[in-house]
Amino acid sequence: MDTFLDALSAAFALIFAGDADLLQILSLSLQVSLSAVAIAVLIGMPLGGLIAIRRFPGRQVLIVVFNALMGLPPVVVGLGVYLLLSRSGPFGVFGLLYTPTAMIIAQVILVVPIIVSLTRQTLDALWREYSETLNSLAASPAQSLVAVLWDARFSLITAVLAGLGRAIAEVGAVMIVGGNIDSVTRVMTTAIALEASKGELALALGLGIILLLVSVCLNLFGHGMTRLVTNEATQ
Amino acid sequence: MDTFLDALSAAFALIFAGDADLLQILSLSLQVSLSAVAIAVLIGMPLGGLIAIRRFPGRQVLIVVFNALMGLPPVVVGLGVYLLLSRSGPFGVFGLLYTPTAMIIAQVILVVPIIVSLTRQTLDALWREYSETLNSLAASPAQSLVAVLWDARFSLITAVLAGLGRAIAEVGAVMIVGGNIDSVTRVMTTAIALEASKGELALALGLGIILLLVSVCLNLFGHGMTRLVTNEATQ
Amino acid sequence: SPSSWSEEKPFITLASTTSTQNSGLFRHILPRFTEASGIEVRVVAVGTGAAIKNARNGDADVLLVHHKASEQKFVADGFGRKRHPLMFNDFIIVGPDEDPAGIGGGTNAPQALRAIARAKALFVSRGDASGTHKRELELWTIAGTDPSAASGAWYRETGSGMGAALNIAAGIGAHTLVDRGTWLSFNNRQDLAILVEGDPRLRNEYGVILVSEDKHPHVKTKEGGAFVDWLLSNAGRAAINDFKISGQRLFTAME
Amino acid sequence: MTDRQHQPSGAILPLSLQGVGLFRDGKRVIKDVDCTFEGREDNAPGKTFIVGPNGAGKSLLLRICHGLVRPDEGRVIWLGDAAKDANTVKKRQAMVFQRPVLLRRSAQANIDFALSLRGIPRSERSDRVQALLQQTGLGRLAKTPARALSFGEQQRLALARALAIEPELLYLDEPTASLDPASAHMVEDLVEQAVSKGTRVIMSSHDLAQTARMADDVIFMHRGRIKERAVAADFFNAPKNDLARDFLDGKLLWWRRRSIYGSEGEPCG
């Protein structure tokens, strides 16, 4: 139990000291994960939406595949991206390995299936209600897609948060493609893993607490935005 | 690119050899993750359902907290459970550390927030539609909960699959509380991490491919069940 | 933007092991090199196997690991110019301080392992083909004991890094083989203590290799070479030698 | 219908609304509603009809009575405030919504569900479900998914579900709006039957002929206010309220009122 108390006090000490290293690691974490989620949303929401509102051969297969890809192991993604970006890999010439860009790429791959699957399932319900009306109004697929994405925007926030949760908590992929290089690619989770392997359990837990607090803040922010807009908007 | 081909052939070789070690590791993976998801569903679905259908002080906070907990880093969970189950920890006497039970506990903690948040958001929509009718029929909270969970059962499958994806892909927590001990607590993801750290990238990727195939099978199975039941059931 | 960061000032990538990273050595010596040369050193610390693999793929400029045979093969295969012996420390056997196998204070590692096997006292093996793991296997061979038969019973092959293996040993009260650097900087010892040390067979030697530009033309031979030269210079040696934790030296530079 | 075996009769009425008001989006949509619905003890009137133009607040008023919407002003009082616990009060009421919401189950499962909520044992339920389906002309559709039914069939299923729990107080929000003439007739019969067995009915309707035919007394609503409440015959023969007169003449387009009659002087908020 002592360790938990130590962890708390470590967390507070770090926060109040405004430790520069910590701030840098934290901001890189946010930068990487938020970018990855933003890109994944841009790719995944239209894709999930299309799967929800269109009927085409192979649709069921696509649903199963994206559901299964939610279980893509980060280490595997990390290795795959490593092999692609490695100097001896096809994209080696860009020198992206061990950069934040590589970490973003890996997280995008991890988050897209989550966004696709959850968007599809969220829009399924709305589409069941809207489809006849939008068809009757002769909305094109693209127009229908925009309409359901827009009208479901508050429900879709949970999908985004689930993706963000996966990205910000993930360590296996960013460790491999980022290399956990001090002040270059070290993020919160790789720092936590490092401290844990040094036996600095209290410090590792303390960093974990800070990461969680940041998550809560991000979620509060998202939630606040929703509240604010929902009140004005039409249910 | 060679490595990818090597990975594929490694995967096929392992599959066709019916490697006993592989089978054992795979079955432990499934055992741990499926148990964890089952327990998490038992805890998380009623909880998420209650948050969806009840209005109580602190509800908004609970929503934000569970959303944030979707971003619980596996390493942190692993450390927390380690400290609790460690010989010097409060539950040390049970000797659970480095057993599959410990791994299940850690994964339950990781999966519950996902199930809670996604269940809540799925039932939100249904509840908006049902609440007046169920209230009018004087259904008790428990009766309402059962009714919405039942009527949303097909939509909830995506929540379960998201939880399963997290559990089966996760390595940070099971590594710490399981210890990746050969033929005791070695699961697919820790085996992959081990091979990766040995530089056996093709083998690691091959194992990853096998894990993904198993995920696809699990999802196909779930999907098939849904199809089967939906056709008979009432939309 | 991320890419502009990587262009900012000259840097090299160093593939190394978790044990050197975890001990804190790099944090101690690298700033001195950077100050002297203006070259930043980015450390990617992974298992010895993975580190060598990274270097083979051309993803590092310099390799710093501790398994002589693998290093020599790396050079022989043409991936490295030359292996330079850099520094050494030693392995120790740690275990619970109540010492169930009665090996405390010993200096004969194989004998101690035999005693552990006889007592069926818990032993945690890295099991990850790392330098430490390979050394442990060599010691079992010398001891004439094959622990793999007891795998899963008292012999636990964890398949994890040094720190993780130590955490496990601390968690269940087991013995393990660990390099002194990691041990001294490890902070979750619980009731583990040093039981066996000082056996010459426990010497742990690190080598440094500049990755060859013949296989990977993009390798930063100039900056990497500067780093290797600095490590082997008096300044580098001094930096290694005066890295201490609670008064104890962790690594000794080779003459 | 079996006789009310699970619930004593006459237990929750009278229901009084005192100074009830409701805001939506900052607008007052229900204003100063005072009214009482008596029980049926002394052969008191059993059918109160609420009429008024679209958007007058009929549906909202029914919801407030039923306890589904809590008023922002005023009080809803059961039994002159001697009400038993809220749960009993709730269990003795039922409602058929204007836009019925059926569970995603078969037609029969929808009724069965309502019965199960009242703790009626499974063995009894199935017979009662079949009887109710027959009464509402849905026998052949028992196993059809409720959501696949035609609108009129859905409305009748919702009525069957409400009747299943044999309420003391039954709210009907335009229950015959989408029914064909014969079905509407049949539903009117079912309502009369329930009333004759002691159920108190509060019902909204746009069908003035139906109202004249069935109502004991009539509440006329306009813009969230009760403008007139009268015995049915009086209301139809000699409405006291100007607006009610126009309404009966089919001339009351209230959103044009200002231009037709000059300012009515009632602010929107």
Place this chain on the structure above:
Amino acid sequence: MTDRQHQPSGAILPLSLQGVGLFRDGKRVIKDVDCTFEGREDNAPGKTFIVGPNGAGKSLLLRICHGLVRPDEGRVIWLGDAAKDANTVKKRQAMVFQRPVLLRRSAQANIDFALSLRGIPRSERSDRVQALLQQTGLGRLAKTPARALSFGEQQRLALARALAIEPELLYLDEPTASLDPASAHMVEDLVEQAVSKGTRVIMSSHDLAQTARMADDVIFMHRGRIKERAVAADFFNAPKNDLARDFLDGKLLWWRRRSIYGSEGEPCG
């Protein structure tokens, strides 16, 4: 309403259904439907009413005509098979559903959305939206969330949305079922206006008085079949079909038919 500026008139009719049938859950719910709806060129009839008991298949038939439901048997033919691309055909129709589905937006945004789908520039839209809201008596509720409107208001909003796109062919599924008498009257006026401007209307109704008042010709449906199609006056004065006669007399409870008249001999499936 502005004149049909964005779409040429008379371009997609006639519409013919040939041997149309539909299965649901293994049951045939629409059977052997053959009928044609002519264009308006030579002052042809503009308002066809579909009547029949609940569950007769009126709503399904409208959906089949509209192309929302693909029939399992038979063909739906536009312009005698000389139809332009399916998209044009689709864009020239509109429908008001029996249970209107409004987007989760304000009332005005619902109409604006329909206009934007027709590519009408933003600058033009706002005036037309306001005009339509005024015409349907929803001016004051422009900014109210559509889902918060009363049922009658929703029905009128759905009509406004359908009129907004100035369709050549307008399907109305009981558009006045939940309207108060004055609003119903007003909606009837709006429909007549649209027809006088060249719109072809196909409408279902349970209101026989309304049907008699408005219809040019009447289709009587029963159990998924068209039993009679006749000019309105003929249908009301001398229905040829026995079932139609009973229906007009308010006696047609079709699910009891067998017991009243003996076997009608029509299998369910």
